[in-house]
Amino acid sequence: MSNLLKYLKGHAILCAIIAPLLMLVEVAMDLSLPTLLSNIIDIGIANNDYAYVVATGIKMLIFAIIGLLGGVGCGIFATIAALNLGQNLREGLFSKIQSLSFLEIDHLKTSSLITRLTNDITQVQTMFLMALKILVRAPFLCIGGLFMAYRLSHKLSIILVVAIPIILIFVALIMSKSFPLFKTMQEKIDNVNNVMRENLLGVRVIKAFNMEEKQHERFDETNDDLMNQSIKAQKLMILLNPVVMLVVNFSVIAVLWYGGYLVNDGLLETGKILAFINYLTQIMMSMMMVIMISMNLSRAKASADRINEVLKTESSIKESNHPQHLDAYDIEFKNVSFKYHDHSEEVLKNISFHIKQGQQVGIIGGTGSGKSSLISLIPRLYDVTEGEVLIGGKNVKSLRLKDLRDQIGVVLQESILFSGTIASNFKFGYHEATEEELNKAAIDAQALEFIQTKEDGYDTVVEQRGKNLSGGQKQRVSIARTLIRNPKILILDDASSALDMATESKLQRAIKERMKDSTVILIAQRISAVMDADQIIVLDHGQVSGIGTHEELLKTNEIYRSIAISQLGEEAVMNE
Numbered sequence: 249m250s251n252l253l254k255y256l257k258g259h260a261i262l263c264a265i266i267a268p269l270l271m272l273v274e275v276a277m278d279l280s281l282p283t284l285l286s287n288i289i290d291i292g293i294a295n296n297d298y299a300y301v302v303a304t305g306i307k308m309l310i311f312a313i314i315g316l317l318g319g320v321g322c323g324i325f326a327t328i329a330a331l332n333l334g335q336n337l338r339e340g341l342f343s344k345i346q347s348l349s350f351l352e353i354d355h356l357k358t359s360s361l362i363t364r365l366t367n368d369i370t371q372v373q374t375m376f377l378m379a380l381k382i383l384v385r386a387p388f389l390c391i392g393g394l395f396m397a398y399r400l401s402h403k404l405s406i407i408l409v410v411a412i413p414i415i416l417i418f419v420a421l422i423m424s425k426s427f428p429l430f431k432t433m434q435e436k437i438d439n440v441n442n443v444m445r446e447n448l449l450g451v452r453v454i455k456a457f458n459m460e461e462k463q464h465e466r467f468d469e470t471n472d473d474l475m476n477q478s479i480k481a482q483k484l485m486i487l488l489n490p491v492v493m494l495v496v497n498f499s500v501i502a503v504l505w506y507g508g509y510l511v512n513d514g515l516l517e518t519g520k521i522l523a524f525i526n527y528l529t530q531i532m533m534s535m536m537m538v539i540m541i542s543m544n545l546s547r548a549k550a551s552a553d554r555i556n557e558v559l560k561t562e563s564s565i566k567e568s569n570h571p572q573h574l575d576a577y578d579i580e581f582k583n584v585s586f587k588y589h590d591h592s593e594e595v596l597k598n599i600s601f602h603i604k605q606g607q608q609v610g611i612i613g614g615t616g617s618g619k620s621s622l623i624s625l626i627p628r629l630y631d632v633t634e635g636e637v638l639i640g641g642k643n644v645k646s647l648r649l650k651d652l653r654d655q656i657g658v659v660l661q662e663s664i665l666f667s668g669t670i671a672s673n674f675k676f677g678y679h680e681a682t683e684e685e686l687n688k689a690a691i692d693a694q695a696l697e698f699i700q701t702k703e704d705g706y707d708t709v710v711e712q713r714g715k716n717l718s719g720g721q722k723q724r725v726s727i728a729r730t731l732i733r734n735p736k737i738l739i740l741d742d743a744s745s746a747l748d749m750a751t752e753s754k755l756q757r758a759i760k761e762r763m764k765d766s767t768v769i770l771i772a773q774r775i776s777a778v779m780d781a782d783q784i785i786v787l788d789h790g791q792v793s794g795i796g797t798h799e800e801l802l803k804t805n806e807i808y809r810s811i812a813i814s815q816l817g818e819e820a821v822m823n824e
Contacts, residue, residue: 251556263328264329281311283396288305337372350629352564356561372548378541385537390531415492422488429481431550433477433547440470447463496529499532507524571646571648581636583599583634586625587633598635601785601795603767609781620660621790623739627652628652670710674728692728692762698721778798794808
């Protein structure tokens, strides 16, 4: 957990230093009060010295006010420090997640990452706040109380020698058993988040299949699993409070019983018994504070380990130590094979082809043939397992990621829009875009017509994930968002599947004109989307089945020909 303290920065470090010092002031004042109370009884009241009683009482009042100010000041500074730590930790963890490749994010799972960014960081933040307040107060109050109690009576202190080890042994046993339970509890929270996320994202499918009841049962099962694990963990922690109170009460009885004998024998004053009980209570209460810290420490430790797991994860996509610069944008795959992880099957096998700069190339193939996997290797969303991907004759691994991705525009199968406006989504990758550039991109993406029908035009609000837009509208906004950057390499991964044939045809012509000097890769399910490309690559089960123009492939490639017949009809194919 100490590794996370490096995220405490700036003025928060000073706050983290001041807070414990102010807490020490409060502790010092609290430790002084029982002795002063003892003096009032044994000196003031015993001698009928009311002036001494009043003077000592005023002193106690001043000490109490100083202690109050120290406690309030500690709370303020500790809160500032803890919130700063939480803020910086969230920023650091978010940045780390953004730096990871798809491979690591797939491994860590989205639902788990959300839990770590929210719940786990909150646990660590709360623990740090408690550490600055209670973790300072409790030990010093305990040690100070022991010292003051020993000063009052050596003989009564024997009771503490027996009571404290009993509590410490019990706390140690509970902590050793509770830590793995709290770690498992955080994993159960991951499961709840995962089920909830799937249900929220797939709500349309669930309703369409009338599966609300089944999904409700699934959520209940996961939720009950979390509840049962939480109960199991809390059962252990619940034992702590009663045990400590039992030891405290027995200790008070022992002090009164043994102290009574000492008073009768003239070895101890009555006021010192009262003061000793106060110190005993302070010591035991400080032990209770340690127990409360222990309860949170177990869970915070589990959370800290999960945060550190992400922070220590290294991206499989490494930056080159001697980056090269791009000056050409032809693309070449040399004997490329790829699999998602060591234990999975190869998705792509020995792929080789060359795309000249300025060419428009179509990629077609059946479902699961590896089309999307192939194009994800160009901007290094994943790295090849074997072989090389070259741009301008340079291995993509030798290029700076920023330089590489700045030159590549990708429109993925799923049109992900961000909450904001249509204009903010257009400018997502190019904030300096002018109104003229917005209009040009909208026209080319066939989006201007529907934007103009909106009352607020480009200022139309886009809800989360663009749920207030149709599938075709989302696709066109996604395409415009990419076109506005004028990338040297444009990749469209089945990006027009929700468009009608006429709109798709206009879109293809606009892209061909706009991107005539750029390399364009079109992945499509429909032959009509790629038949005018300079060349077409046919994939089949992760391998290149054929490369050529539409006319060439109709004659030489059976897979392409069968796709064409199924979509265009045998008569249309025979006439070509």
